[in-house]
Amino acid sequence: MKKFRFPLRPVAILRAHRHMRASEAFAVAVHAYVRAEEHLATQQLRRQELETVMHDGRREIFQAVFEISCWGAYRRVCAVEIMAERGVSEAQAALDERRRQYLEAHRAVKVVEKLEEKARADYRLQGAREAQLELDELAGQRGGRRLANTGLFS
Numbered sequence: 001m002k003k004f005r006f007p008l009r010p011v012a013i014l015r016a017h018r019h020m021r022a023s024e025a026f027a028v029a030v031h032a033y034v035r036a037e038e039h040l041a042t043q044q045l046r047r048q049e050l051e052t053v054m055h056d057g058r059r060e061i062f063q064a065v066f067e068i069s070c071w072g073a074y075r076r077v078c079a080v081e082i083m084a085e086r087g088v089s090e091a092q093a094a095l096d097e098r099r100r101q102y103l104e105a106h107r108a109v110k111v112v113e114k115l116e117e118k119a120r121a122d123y124r125l126q127g128a129r130e131a132q133l134e135l136d137e138l139a140g141q142r143g144g145r146r147l148a149n150t151g152l153f154s
Helices: 009-059 064-150
Strands: none
Touching: 009 064
């Protein structure tokens, strides 16, 4: 019996390559999302620390210059935090898109793998049938020789 050859092998190779690229892109998106989350957490911590400083400063003597500078800094920190939140939402959207692409590529690879498994199973079944036919033919020849030697069918 000849060697198994899967006719969709080039398709499987292309799909595996796309799957690998989608996997790498998904990993990059995950890292970008994690960095964006860390940046947001840092900005939130900075804002909380500034709020604490502003609140603690009010307990003592009121100083207009200090309050004005604190509020200016607070507005800048809040603006950076808002930008960080936008960055997180953009990173989340990119992550979702890369996940969708990865899953699509994964499904495409699985389809070809299932087709190859089915083709291999059919190949093995055909091989088993051919082997059984050879065995049946040998058994028939031996049985025919035995009958010929007994002289019943001369």
